[in-house]
């Protein structure tokens with residue numbers, strides 16, 4: 001096995017994945033650098049979600065290799081992959097999928113509580129993340145009392161609260177009104193940059209991709225070209241990250 005480059009936090013080679021014999025990925029290779037925001041674009045059905053699931057260890061490519069911090073993920077047992085996801089990765093889905101019976105802070109604290117962090121510390125950390133994401137006033141409210149944009153911000157707080165190494169965001173702003181989209185995504189990227197969290201963002205939206213450092217395009221389960229994204233307005237960018245690619 002050839003080891004991945006040192007500055008790639010995630011590295012995948014030759015990923016193939018099929019659903020019941022229908023290919024979704026056919027030989028995708030990609031490196032994700034430490035602290036970067038990588039956009040994965042491509043038309044509907046191109047394989048974006050499947051790629052994120054393979055990179056995050058939810059799906060096992062067959063064949064294909066995924067490495068995290070220079071250690072192989074594809075050879076780990078199911079329980080070791082689950083632990084990796086719980087401890088080092090965050091996931092933001094297209095829909096917020098909050099637990100309806102829990103308040104905003106309880107939802108945001110779930111990854112911390114799952115890791116055995118004490119109730120008081122988990123509540124404090126979750127509350128800080130809700131404040132950072134401009135939904136501090138949602139801490140005591142249940143999801144039914146929140147707008148969709150507020151719910152998605154709580155879901156983003158949940159993904160970031162455990163300060164994961166990598167957050168995977170699968171079209172996180174798709175269900176939001178146009179006015180909320182850029183704002184929610186900018187909040188996510190700003191928070192990730194300030195905490196040195198790498199983001200892999202699947203998106204159909206070119207405006208979203210413009211907030212990334214780099215874009216890779218999938219077409220029919222294969223890589224298209226890779227282009228550097230233009231510098232985001234407002235001073236965001238690689239300079240904000242302590243580790244260079």
Ligand SMILES: Nc1ncnc2c1ncn2[C@@H]1O[C@H](COP(=O)(O)OP(=O)(O)OP(=O)(O)O)[C@@H](O)[C@H]1O
Nearest residue numbers: 019023024042043044045046047048049050051204
């Ligand atoms: N659970 C599944 N069962 C069967 N086929 C699937 C499943 N999930 C995805 N596919 C198929 O695999 C291919 C890639 O799907 P995937 O969701 O990864 O693409 P995508 O680029 O994320 O699409 P979208 O932008 O619509 O979310 C598509 O042809 C899709 O229909």
